[in-house]
Amino acid sequence: MIVSMNTSRFLATLFATVVAVGALAQAPQRTPTPNDTLKSPKVLDDKRVMIQIYAPKASEVTVGGDFLSGGKPISLTKNDVGVWSATTSPLRPDYYSYTLMVDGVRTMDPKNPVIKQGISSLENIMLVPGAETAFEDIKAVPHGEVREVWYSSKALNMMRRMHVYTPPGYEKGTTKYPVFYLLHGAGDDDSGWNTIGRAGFIIDNLLAAGQAKPMIVVMPNGSMPLPPSSGMNAQAMNTIRSMFANDFLNDVMPHVEKTYRTLPNRENRALAGLSMGGFQTLDVSLTRPELFNYVGVFSSGFFGASIDEAETKYAKALNDPSFNKNKKLFWIGIGKDDFVMDANKKTLALLDKHQIKYQYKETSGGHTWINWRQYLNEYVPLLFK
Incomplete structure (x- = not known):
């Protein structure tokens, strides 16, 4: 009997299948559990x-x-x-x-x-x-891109990551864009505004509705590499503030302006942050007021430093008669039940004392992303007007 090569292969496959089925039949079967269908x-x-x-x-x-x-x-x-x-x-x-x-x-x-x-x-x-989430939902509109960007931080002597949003059409065009630097809070990293913060989708929806100008949004990592034993006390906050400012001003901003098509002037730069990021925003915007025409502080204030210390540290900006003229927007928002309300009120009093103009919004709720997404949705349409 002559067996063709194809027939030989078929018989071999059939034999292997029979053996496998037999072995499977003899093997102990997994017992289903409620976890299999749990939702x-x-x-x-x-x-x-x-x-x-x-x-x-x-x-x-x-x-x-x-x-x-x-x-x-x-x-x-x-x-x-x-x-x-x-x-x-x-x-x-x-x-x-x-x-x-x-x-x-x-x-x-x-x-x-x-x-x-x-x-x-x-x-x-x-x-x-529900209808309340429409501003942050994924809709059938043009979408920008959010990238994980690695850069060499000379200030921290390490590689660092940031998330960068570019508006729809960025890749195919030659247009230069204003830049919005958006900072997260303590315990989070540069992915926070892109995940629970819904920043990309919020801005996509605002752009599609014609309620905001196209912009590049940079979300750096504001959490600094402190020793594991460091707690969130006043000393740690001041250390984080100094380390962040050094990295942000000397590494993050130069990398962004070298890599992306930006409009590198104060009229086309915005800065905002929540909680710790709001503290960092206050520090950078009052230390280098010439860099940003738009500033946003969400659920924050000068916690970790006394108002007297802040008044001394930022005396030059606070006493500058041209400060208000060079700020198109200084926006502050907080929930009435927020645990940093005391620091917020003391910060507002300091700004009032030096006649610094700002827009203030007090909402319901506390120290949560529920508020911060709403603040972002209100802040972005005010930029670069």
């Missing part, structure tokens, strides 16, 4: 959110996040098949961050792949959809 988070019709995790051997599970507005974490309840669950009260449509604690160990929700990265932690992100 978390689940947004209910009434805007409550159910958060669940399969942890049959756990003895305690809680969930915390900015959806609690500073309240205590919620305890999850375990059912008879090992699924822990908790349902929030109805939430206003928005993006929220949350973290689980399983027997005292900070844990991600394994069923939710959407995360926010910090300098030493991760958090999950969840969306409660």
Whole structure:
């Protein structure tokens, strides 16, 4: 009997398949668990959110996040098949961050792949959809690009990363653009404004609606490489302020203006930041007032330094009669329940004492991204007019 090469290959494949199926049939089968079909988070019709995790051997599970507005974490309840669950009260449509604690160990929700990265932690992100999120949603409009950009920081003697947004059409054009430097808060890194901050989508939507001018947005890393034992005390804040200013002024800005098609003058530069980034914004804009015509401070003030120290350090700018003339916008926003309100009020009093003009907005809520995204949405349309 003559067997062709193709027939030989077919018989060999058939034999291997039969052997594999036999082995599979003899192998112990995995027992399905409730985790196979579990969904978390689940947004209910009434805007409550159910958060669940399969942890049959756990003895305690809680969930915390900015959806609690500073309240205590919620305890999850375990059912008879090992699924822990908790349902929030109805939430206003928005993006929220949350973290689980399983027997005292900070844990991600394994069923939710959407995360926010910090300098030493991760958090999950969840969306409660609704009309209120229209300004930050992904829409069928032209979109810019957000890039991870690495540069050599001589100030810090290390490679550093920043995120850079370029407006729709940047790659195909030759136009030069104004630059907006956008700073994050303590505990976050340069990815914060691009993830939970929704900055790229917010600006895309503003541009599509004709409510803002096209711009380059630079989101540097404001968290400095301090020793692990350093806490967020006054000394650490002052060290971070100095290190950041050195890196920002001598490395970040020169790299951006060398690499991108920018309009490198004060009329086409804006600076804003939240919390620690707001403190850094105050420092840079009052130390080098000639660099920026637009300044934004979100949920911040001179915390970590006394007002007397600030008044001395920034005396030249505060006493400059041309300061107001050279600032087209000095915008300050904070939530009425924000824990840095005291520092904010003292900072406003200092500005008032020296007749520094500013726009002030006090909103509901506290020290959260819910407010900061709203502030960004209001601040950007005011730039480069």
